Amino acid sequence: MKRFDYVRANDVGEAVAALAASPAARIIAGGTNLVDLMKYDVETPERVIDINRLPLNTIEATESGGLKIGALVSNADLAYDSRIAERYPLLSSALLAGASPQLRNLATTGGNLLQRTRCYYFYDTGTPCNKREPGSGCPAIEGVNRIHAILGTSDQCIATHPSDMCVAMAALDAKVHVIGPGGERTIAFEDFHRLPGDMPEKDTNLQPGDLITAVELPAEDFTAHHSYLKLRDRQSYAFALVSVAAALKIEDGRITQARLALGGVAHKPWRDTEAEAMLKNSTPGVASFSAAAAKVLETARGYGENSFKIDLARRAIVRTLKQAADGTPQSQTDKRIR
Amino acid sequence: MADTATLIGRPSIGQPTRRVDGPLKVSGGARYAGEYFADDLLHGYVVSGSIAKGRILSIDTSAAMAIPGVVEVFTHENRPRTAWFDSKYQDQVAPPGSPFRPLYGDGILYSGQPIALVVAESFEAARDAAALVKATYAPEEHITDLDAVKGQSYVPPKKRSGIAPPPEPRGDAEAAFAKAPVKVHETYRVAVEHHNPMEPFATTVVRDAGGKLTIYDKTQGSQNAQAYVTGVFGLNQSDVTVVNAFVGGAFGIGLRPQHQLFLAVMAAQALERSVRVVLTRDQMFTLSYRPETIQTLSLGSAPGGKLDAIMHHAVAGTSHFEDYQEVVVNWAGLLYGCDNVKLSYELAKIDTYTPSDMRAPGATLGVFALESAMDELAYAAGVDPLQLRLTNYADFDQNEDKKFTSKALISCYEQGAERFGWSKRSAEPRSMRDGHELVGWGMATGVWEAKINKTAARASLTETGHLEVSSATSDIGTGTYTVMALTGADAFGLPIEHVTARLGDSSLPTAPVEGGSWAAASTSSAVVDACDKLKQALFKQAQSMPDSPFGNVDFDGVAFRDGRMMLAADEGSSVKLGEIVRSARQHRMEAEGSAAPDSATQKEYVSYTHSAIFVEVKVDEELGVVRVTRIVNAVAAGKILNPKAARSQILGGVVMAMGAALEEETFADHNLGRFMNHNFAEYHVPVNADVQDIDVIFVEEPDDKTSPIGAKGIGEIGIVGTTAAIANAVYHATGKRIRDLPITIDKILA
Amino acid sequence: MSSQDAQSLSPAAVPIRLTINGTERRLQVEPWTTLLDLLREQEGLTGSKKGCDHGQCGACTVLIDGKRANSCLVLAVVKDGAEITTIEGLGQPGNLHPMQEAFIEHDAFQCGYCTPGQICSAVALVQEGRAHTREEIREYMSGNICRCGAYTNIVDAIEDVLGQSSTLREAAE
Missing domain, CATH: 3.30.390.50 (CO dehydrogenase flavoprotein, C-terminal domain)
Structure with missing residues (x-):
């Protein structure tokens, strides 16, 4: 693990300011994927900003009749929230299909959006990988690719996104709330994650300095x-x-x-x-x-x-x-x- | 109180007994190799190489050395001197060849080979510095694909000690096969599997002021590790104690010393400090593995299924530096009666580390092929798979022309089939269904060798009447502690609470590595012998006591119960055992005993455990998802010493077989010469949700020849044949015969 | 202990407060130290096991503020102020937790290495109150790998404790 500076943000403003000061920093929430990747030396941030004190752990009704899920709501709390379980059972089900109870207690909504691929080569710094080290090559294309992508691939990368939660959120037409150097904005779920193209190192369309604050579910639900x-x-x-x-x-x-x-x-x-x-x-x-x-x-x-x-x-x-x-x-x- | 008295008097062996090490294990008090501390402890972290073959051109350790707390980075360039001769590195169970020597030179023999050890004051400093060690390589062409070299297979020129080569052919198998009216001729494969015990390999070397080493090592044999360390580092046996009191699983991977042991001792000696080295889970995939093996099975039979020809040929991968061997094909000449048999086993070299024994080595592979082929033969001959086994039942071992010490396999078939409800099976594949799911019932036979190995034990009684039994054997989760305590309790008629079992320490009486299912039978037989000798010594002493009630009887005239020695004819005349010890003016009296195979018996007899496995699977017809819903495993293994732990051993073997049959596969990228799914997320072992009902039956099997105590051993038999029974059930469900494990969704849908 | 010496040298060390098994501890931790390594190396609580160090096996499962979590993926510094319960805190020989007793009675372990994590997970499962059938127990215990294959016995042990607690509940009603 690369040595890093640890910064604890006490409110959203502090977090945004800390990110603005060092856009290459990584946000830590549940840590289930970041700490995992840092131990493999796949993620090597100079600075880690702890946002666990931020008030982003509530689920609130929106004016349009939907729900706004704070970025720090854990996967377990989200899956078992009675409003989610009743109105968006698809999301509950997807969450409970993923990981394990103890991981779901740690993992957060925002973090799940930013989960990185399980590609064997991405995880193994002893091998080339365009996503981890742009330009080094993609051995998966002619190598071990049982778990790899069949849609939207490029000649640079055939990695998959590993989340279950995100699949349900995509189907539910969710929106991602983001705050960045330019202020707040929302990103349609469809536009949040990217295809690899010739920049497989970029998983999402977040801009440097962006912080995910919430995911919004529209009023339209599919309970039956x-x-x-x-x-x-x-x-x-x-x-x-x-x-x-x-x-x-x-x-x-x-x-x-x-x-x-x-x-x-x-x-x-x-x-x-x-x-x-x-x-x-x-x-x-x-x-x-x-x-x-x-x-x-x-x-x-x-x-x-x-x-x-x-x-x-x-x-x-x-x-x-x-x-x-x-x-x-x-x-x-x-x-x-x- | 009457209840207590009867409890105390009852025999302990054969009663389901809680593990004596249970309270420590459930409360976090059991310490494993990487959990010992010392004031001067340093932490080592291994750096693994990334190419499969070639040379290290350079290693830059400067950035690593700059991390605060880093004490030293060892590479091949600054490795302290160690032994020169191969023989010094050859442990008790090493196959023929030149054992791998960590940091020996600039040569790279396999991907993931250790190329450096970072040693630091804290774990984190060592870990974080390890990432900064940068090597450059001159790669050479490698081959890790067994298919690419199987054409160059060879009969191993030097046989591995303890591994029987295939027997000479009998009859004329080729001719018999050619004219057989019913035939099966197929190729079977099992993917590379890694043992993956839950505890990663770890060694803590605690060095005292005088330079003596106490080495806490994850190993299945403390004395094997001790001999390796003294040989390689030129140390005296009296200066090295190896302790493995608790071993967090091993399944064979702990039989041979692994490289963290070498590295930890090397660093401790060079730095004159205590050192701990723990491997990561990913590095566990750079150790040994169950070899990929390509098997061809040919069975020829009469119309009713009576076998007339068996040919079994196997080609297994091994490293370039050692010829690992296991018994893969011999089972085909043993398990069923057949007069025309030809068996052959060959190796082919690939650029990986040397494979090793993994739970029921060889048999897991060979019996999978044999029992799959038998299932195919049953369909080809139009007979019930169970009936086919009975038709070909072997009453003696045709490989060696010897009798079985006991063989209750018929009872396994009968009781297993009864419990499972086999008679209700419809023969046709795809004929049973439950909604979206096809239901399949399959069965197979399992077999594993039963033997004891030369083992010593000590029994020692304190002046307070507490019994301690000890041996340098290991308990890798198998229940050895409990079986030893039970044996001692039984010998003296003591409640088990008054008995302490000690093991896992190289200074205890000599025992072999814990493996091959021989530990329980060997160790408990040795404990019985030690207890017998101690009882005789106690009797002698008791006779010399003033007013001894035993003056006029011989040893057969006394009994031991409830902490006392008594006249068998007059139980009221008794003496407390502690008093006898005190009368000798000692704090304890002790005796050593041993057990060893009986060569006279071995000339005439062979001994095996057997099993019959019945499996129900449900396979989603559209999606190819296989669920194992029911397994009955009926086992004949002689006397069952502790049915509670023995049942768990079978359960464990069955679960590992479920993994091998349906999930486990280490994927190699042959371009890079590297195993790629080297973690628990991508190398799938069974989880709780995979496992439903497993029913274990131990059938009666009296055996007075395998071991003095009557036991045969149960560590391996649970896995053998179970993979085939699952594959056969999948065939019955789907009509798809899948001959290469694991049976994953893609193969079902193909 | 040596790691504490190293720490005192480190300018990066951060003061945190943790309540571990009921005892408040004020600690200096480097930000790259995981909760698991802190427990094992600095606190000597080696009952929490390192099986994979990446959240893939569950051997490191502890209770953080009453909820089960993989301590290997938690940077200790992030949990400043939290209450941690490890296997050592659940019960000790002579005074074992009912789940620990049930694991022994049902032989729900062999090598014992995954066992502390299994038991912490099982205790949380009972508290969560979501598992009522063997099927549900199996699913909610699937984050704890047991290579020795003690799964059916683990389910037996948990079912036993669940039965006891529901009996207790009934008795209280």
Whole structure:
């Protein structure tokens, strides 16, 4: 671990000022990913700014009828919050599909947004990696890539975003509240994370000096028809090979609203609005679900070991949409897939 | 009080007994190798290399040395002198070859090889400085892909001690296979697996003012580690004590000394300080592993499934510097009766560290292939898989033409099948279903060798009547402490609370490394012998006591119970054991005993544990997700000394088999020559949610030949065959025969 | 102890206050020291184990302000003012916590290395009150890896304690 200066911020203003003074600093909240990466010498900040004293740990109703989740709300508190569990069960489910109870107690909402990839090479400083060391190369493309991306990849990077929470937030059309040197602003979830392109070192569109303060969920919820299905190499405590968040509104046997996002397949939570548009006004069933899945995977590309994800994602989309349509969301404790 | 009296009198062996080390383990009081302190303690952190083969051109340690608290950075350039001859580095269980020597020179033999040790006043200083050690390399071409070298496989020219090479062929297997009406001929593979005990490798060397070393090492054999240290560093045995009182799992990886032991002792000697070196989880993947092995199995049978030909060929990877060997193919000539058998085992060299024994080494691989092929043969012959095993049941060992000391495998089949409900199985694959899930039932046989190894033990009784039994064996979670205490309690008729077991210390009576499932049978037999000798010494002393009630009887005329020696014919005539000790004007009386294999028995008999495993899986038909919902493992292992801990051993083997069957795989990037998923997040071992019902049955199996105490050992048998039973259940569920483990979603959907 | 000597040399050390197993401790910690290393190396509380040092195994699980957490991923300095309970604080031989007793009775461990983390996690699981079935216990204990494979016995032990506590609750009603 590289030695660093430790700064404890007592309010948002202090944190923003500290960040402005050293834009290369890292924010520490739960620390579950940052400390992990610092011990591997993947993250080597000169300065670490502790924001745990900031008043960003509440969940509040918004004027437009949604909820605003403070950046420091832990994954556990968020998953079990009664308003979230009742109105946004998709988000609760995704949170509970991720990590472990003890990690969820530490990990925060803001930190989860900034989780970095699980790519083996990114984590191993004994190997090249364009994300960790731009220009050094991407051995994953012709190497061990079972867990890597099939959508939105570049010839520089095929890493995936590992979050479950973010997949549900993408499907729920959340917004990210940020405060930076230029003041406060919101970023649509779709625009928050990036594809690797030729700058794989950049995971998000945050600007230097930005601090995430909250994530806002819009009023529109999907309580009747939703499901989060996570497929992985063991039954718990593992990152997704493929995960699917599906949310539907169904009236008189027709889909009137559809949301579909995938995890484990791309450098960002992969929401496909075109597939959603195809689902809208269709009759729920294997035919429409399969068509939507085909749409999502139209541009998918495998790299050898991960090529199975294309078929797996297709199957998972169909199944998750069926779970959502049937009102039988996937349980995160009963491992039988509904 | 009547209850207490009957409790005290009852035999302890065979009763389910709580672990005597339990209270320490559940309260954080059990100390493992990296948890000892000294006032002058320094912390070492290993720097691992990043190329697979070549030379180190330069190592820059200046930035590391600049971190406050760093005392020294050792590399091949400033390593203190150590022994020259290979033999000094060869431990008790080393395979033939030249053992790896840490920091020996600029040569790189495998990726992750230790290239430096940073030593500092604090753990953090050592850790943080280690990242600043920069090496440059001259890489050479490497090969880590077994498939690339399997064509150059060879029969190991020098056999590894204790590992039986394949037996000579019998009959004419090729001809018999060619004309067999029913045939199976397939290739099976198991991915590279790493042991991954929960405790990372660690050594704390505590150096006293006179330079004597007490070495707390994570090892399965304190005396093996001690011999290695004295050999390599030219130290006297009396100046080196190795302690491994608690070992946080090992599964074979602790049989051989690992490089942190060398590095910690080296630093302690050079700096004349106490030193601790702990490996990281990632560095645990730079140690040994279960070798990748490619196996070809050919079975030929008569129409009803009676075997007429077995051919089993295996090619396993090993390092360039040692020929690691294990018993992979011999099981195919042992487990079933067959007159035409040809078995062969070869190695091929790759640029990795030397593989090593991992739980049921060889058998886990070989029996997976054999029992998968038997399942395939059952379908090819149209007979029930269990019936096929019974049809081919072996009453004697055809490999060695010897009798079994005991073999209750039929009971395993019967009781396992009954408990599982095997008779309700429908034969056709894909014929059972539960909603979205296909249901599959599979079974397999397991087998592992049973033996004892030469082991000594001491029994010692204090003037207060407390018994201590001790041996330099290890308890790696296996329950050795408890079995030793039980044995002592049984011998003296004492409640177990009045018995202390000591182990895990090289200064105790000689014992071999703890492995191969021999520890419980060997150690407890040695404890029985030591207790017998101590009882005789006590009897002699008691006879000489004034007014001794034992003057007119011989040793057979006395009994030991409740802390007293008494006349068997008149229990009222008794003396407290402590009084006998005091009468000798001593604080304690002690005796040593031993156990060793009986060569006369070995000429005529072989001994094995057996099992029958029945597995239910549910496989989501669309998504390929496999859940193991039920396992029955029926085991025949002679006398079960402590059913509570023995059951746990089987559970553990079964869970590890679930990992091997469905999850575990260390991925190598052959371009870089490096294992890539070197952590617990990406190398998947089973978690709690993976494991549902596991039912363990121990069938009756009287055995008076394997060990004096009647036990056979149960550390390995739980894993053997279980992987095949899972794979066979997956086939029954899905109709997909997957011959390369682990069975992951992609293979089910392919 | 040596690490404290090193610390006193370090200008980066930060004063913090922790309540560890009921005792208030005023400590100087370097910001790069994790709570786990602080407990093990400076406080000598080696019951909390280091199995992976990256939040991937759960052996380091302790209770921070009553909630289970992986102490290996927590910089000690960040938890200034917190209450920490480790396995040593739950109970000692002669006065074991019911969960510790249940682990012994059900042989819910073998090598013992993951055990303190399992027990801290299990105690938290009971307090959280969300696990009512074996299935739920399994899922909510999946953050604690046991390579010896004692899982079914761990579930038995927890089920036993859950049963006791619900019996107690019923008795109180």
